Amino acid sequence: MIDAEIAADADQPRRKVGAAIEGLQRLEQLEEDVLREILGFVVAADELVGDVEDAAPVERDDGLPCRLITCETTFDEGIDVARIFDGGNARMITCDSLVYQPFQPAGSALACDGVSIQSIVDHVGTPTYIYSARAVRDSYRAIDDAFAAYPHAIHYALKANSTLAIARLLRSLGSRADANSGGEIRVAQRAGFEARDIVFTGVGKTRDELEYAIAEGVGTINAESAGELDRIAAIARAQGTVARVAVRVNPYIDPKSHPHVSTGLKTNKFGVPLQEARGIYRARRETTGLQFIGVHIHIGSQITTLEPLRRAAAALTSLALELRDDGFVLEHVDLGGGLGIAYEGRPIINPVDYAGAVIPELRRIGAPVVLEPGRAVVGYSGALVARVVDTKCFPDGRTFAVLDAGMGELIRPALYGSFHRIVPVARRAGADSAWDVVGPICESSDVFARDRMLPPLQVDDLVAILDAGAYGSVMGSNYNRHLLPAEVLVDEGKWAVIRRRQTLEDVLALES
Numbered sequence: 001m002i003d004a005e006i007a008a009d010a011d012q013p014r015r016k017v018g019a020a021i022e023g024l025q026r027l028e029q030l031e032e033d034v035l036r037e038i039l040g041f042v043v044a045a046d047e048l049v050g051d052v053e054d055a056a057p058v059e060r061d062d063g064l065p066c067r068l069i070t071c072e073t074t075f076d077e078g079i080d081v082a083r084i085f086d087g088g089n090a091r092m093i094t095c096d097s098l099v100y101q102p103f104q105p106a107g108s109a110l111a112c113d114g115v116s117i118q119s120i121v122d123h124v125g126t127p128t129y130i131y132s133a134r135a136v137r138d139s140y141r142a143i144d145d146a147f148a149a150y151p152h153a154i155h156y157a158l159k160a161n162s163t164l165a166i167a168r169l170l171r172s173l174g175s176r177a178d179a180n181s182g183g184e185i186r187v188a189q190r191a192g193f194e195a196r197d198i199v200f201t202g203v204g205k206t207r208d209e210l211e212y213a214i215a216e217g218v219g220t221i222n223a224e225s226a227g228e229l230d231r232i233a234a235i236a237r238a239q240g241t242v243a244r245v246a247v248r249v250n251p252y253i254d255p256k257s258h259p260h261v262s263t264g265l266k267t268n269k270f271g272v273p274l275q276e277a278r279g280i281y282r283a284r285r286e287t288t289g290l291q292f293i294g295v296h297i298h299i300g301s302q303i304t305t306l307e308p309l310r311r312a313a314a315a316l317t318s319l320a321l322e323l324r325d326d327g328f329v330l331e332h333v334d335l336g337g338g339l340g341i342a343y344e345g346r347p348i349i350n351p352v353d354y355a356g357a358v359i360p361e362l363r364r365i366g367a368p369v370v371l372e373p374g375r376a377v378v379g380y381s382g383a384l385v386a387r388v389v390d391t392k393c394f395p396d397g398r399t400f401a402v403l404d405a406g407m408g409e410l411i412r413p414a415l416y417g418s419f420h421r422i423v424p425v426a427r428r429a430g431a432d433s434a435w436d437v438v439g440p441i442c443e444s445s446d447v448f449a450r451d452r453m454l455p456p457l458q459v460d461d462l463v464a465i466l467d468a469g470a471y472g473s474v475m476g477s478n479y480n481r482h483l484l485p486a487e488v489l490v491d492e493g494k495w496a497v498i499r500r501r502q503t504l505e506d507v508l509a510l511e512s
Helices: 027-031 117-124 133-146 164-172 182-190 207-216 226-239 274-283 306-325 351-362 375-381 412-416 504-508
Strands: 034-036 042-044 103-106 109-112 128-132 152-157 176-179 198-200 220-223 243-250 290-297 332-336 369-371 382-393 399-403 422-424 433-438 447-454 462-465 486-491 494-499
Touching (some): 109 117, 117 128, 117 382, 117 462, 117 486, 128 133, 128 375, 133 152, 133 164, 133 486, 164 486, 182 198, 220 290, 226 243, 226 274, 226 290, 274 306, 290 306, 306 332
Parallel strands (some): 128 486, 152 369, 176 198, 290 332, 399 433
Antiparallel strands (some): 103 109, 382 399, 422 462
């Protein structure tokens, strides 16, 4: 049962990462074998595109659908010779892209972990975010299990999704919290995290935020500059206490991700230059009010290759060794987050490969590692369900599907040009065609997809915009006076509203 306190799923066995689905071992088999793919569909390879009606769910030997796996594909660019039905979206099939997906067909319509999306929408309306508790658990445990051989602590990055029920679910799994503002610190505490289990990260921490964090005894403050360290020290002295701090370093490492989410380049605003960090620590070794307990790095988000992460771990470990030589006693090294997910079916980093790349570097220092995953924990768990409110066809043949959700509900496509899979909740008969899927906002950038191959759509049809569990609702706005959507959590066949739909009265209550 879902309630304000989501119980830990302690009796559920730990997932073992590493089992690949049988039948994808040899390229020669593809022409005749049945392919098993990310949404749990089974489609004959020679059909290229299958229909929901012809699809059957896939289970492994342990009775579970496709999960995160750790096998490395033997193909340079993945298998690009077959396409799988995915709401009209062609996907490359790679070993790395086979992950558990909660949004799958149940009969003739889409469901979240077997719960009818239509039935949820009938009660709560649209637009609505729907999350799978099981997907959150699976993704968290995959990372936790991957680092089982090395002392570690996972601090879930609340900036990815800070809805209270999601935060409580992560706490129940043993996660700690990474907060990026005073507001996120308070959300973490409301969700049941102890202050000592929170790391406070972020550029531009205000005096009020620092005073609160220090007074509450936040476990670590990751300082962004020498000046911020001095402000922290002054506040701590005024409170008669000592602040536990680390310095965030910028190693000038390109994460090979979108430029808007890189944080480790010379042009980025984050942290202090790596070459200056040791001097900052030394200069403040005896500063009253400061206790240096770690070092911190975070080079970006949606990282899909290992080498930048390995280099970041190497740089951080080298700095930690220098600081140890200088007499600093470090309780941990903090690698931040950044693991990407397969929005477009491209090969991604799986947690075991990530651990395998960074643990050899970490062993040089031996200190426990702090990890701050966000997107990799909740990204796959969520979908934004919206309703088609209009369709139109222009003389040049361009066809639009206008939804009741837009950039105010999910800004990633407008802000980053991000790809999200779009799936009809109930697929209509007929051939796929190119659609521009857009929102109602008075901006030409309010577009979810251009020329997306989708089946016929009509007014009142429902669509699910997938992989929206991270950086979706948390980036919502009231632009054009649109209201923030409801949010629902599905867990073990039941669902509950975890955030009610905003009303105009809620918004206007702030005004005079």
